[in-house]
Amino acid sequence: MRLVRYTAPGGGPASYGLMEGDDVVRLDGSPFDGVRTTEERTPLADVRLLAPVEPSKVLCLGRNYAEHARELGNEVPEIPVVFAKFSTSVVGPDAEVPYPPDTADLHFEGELAVVIGRECTRVPAEGVADVVLGYTVANDLTMRDLQRAEKQWTRAKGFDRSCPLGPWVETDVDPAALSLRTTVNGEVRQDGTTADMLLDVARCVSWVSQTMTLLPGDVVLTGTPAGVGPLQVGDEVTVTIEGIGSLATRIVGG
Structure with a gap:
């Protein structure tokens, strides 16, 4: 569906x-x-079409693809890195996102998003399929200069309109090895597969559920493959995930 x-x-x-x-x-x-x-x-x-759900929170796995960690000069984390985006960060497909005045280095990050279907906590990996409604496409917009400058990523990742989601929730797809491609103005920038995730979907959801309750409509972002890069005013970025669909976002002047 x-x-x-x-x-x-x-x-x-x-x-x-x-x-x-x-x-x-x-x-x-x-x-x-x-x-x-x-x-x-x-x-x-x-x-x-609007954002397909209204999450109370968006929980995100950082550096969950080894090549992405390396391209930014980071080590693959020994313990999964988790950060949050907020309800005010969520926008839908074909949204316009103003270039934030707080940054000179706005980046795209195409990601597979997991939509939680029922309230759950401390879910074992083998039980994750029972709590997932389906999957959608996300763009984890990031103020990269703030991320580098600050020890935690709240401002860099959680700013208004930083989490485009859509176009819909696909309930009938196996997330294990889906192609993920991001283009900017039609030029391919990311061309990866979810098979390269360090933690697969089940382990991503299980990990974040160990310390906080997930509610229906909450979203878990599973990380981005290599190829991230800067955006400018006027750019259109499109993230396409096999079996789900495409999510387009336009960057506009503030």
Whole structure:
């Protein structure tokens, strides 16, 4: 299934929907309470897609690809590095993100995102599949100069609109070896695979759940492959993950 969150023509409140062909069928409630469809059907071309979930928090694995760690001059961590983004960082597909005035070195980082389906804590790796709703695409926008200058990454990673997500949640995909490609203005910058993650999806989710409760709609970012780099005003960055879809973001003037 492909689950979306959207507004219908003319605006109004956001709804959850199920993709069926070229249409969106509105759900009765949210997918976290079970996928129950209504009779309301709207062409996908006529709706505005939003971030597919509204997470209370986004928990992120840093340096989870060895080549990415090395390209920035870092060692592969002995203990997984975890940082957080916030609800105010989340935007949807085709969002415009103002270039932050706090940085001169804004970077893209294409990532596989895991969407949590039910409340859970201290989940063993073998139980992670039972708590995952599905997967979406993320761009972990980063103020790289702040990340280098500060001992923790809260400002560098958690600023407003720093976490584009979308275009939907795909529930029927195996995350073990998906191609991940990022382009900037059509030029390929990242060309990797989730098979290269140091911690796979199950271990990523299990690790972060050991110290904090995950709620329905929370998101776990699983790290980025090598190839990250700077963005400028006017750039369009697109992250595409096999079996899920593409997430485009435009960088605009502040």
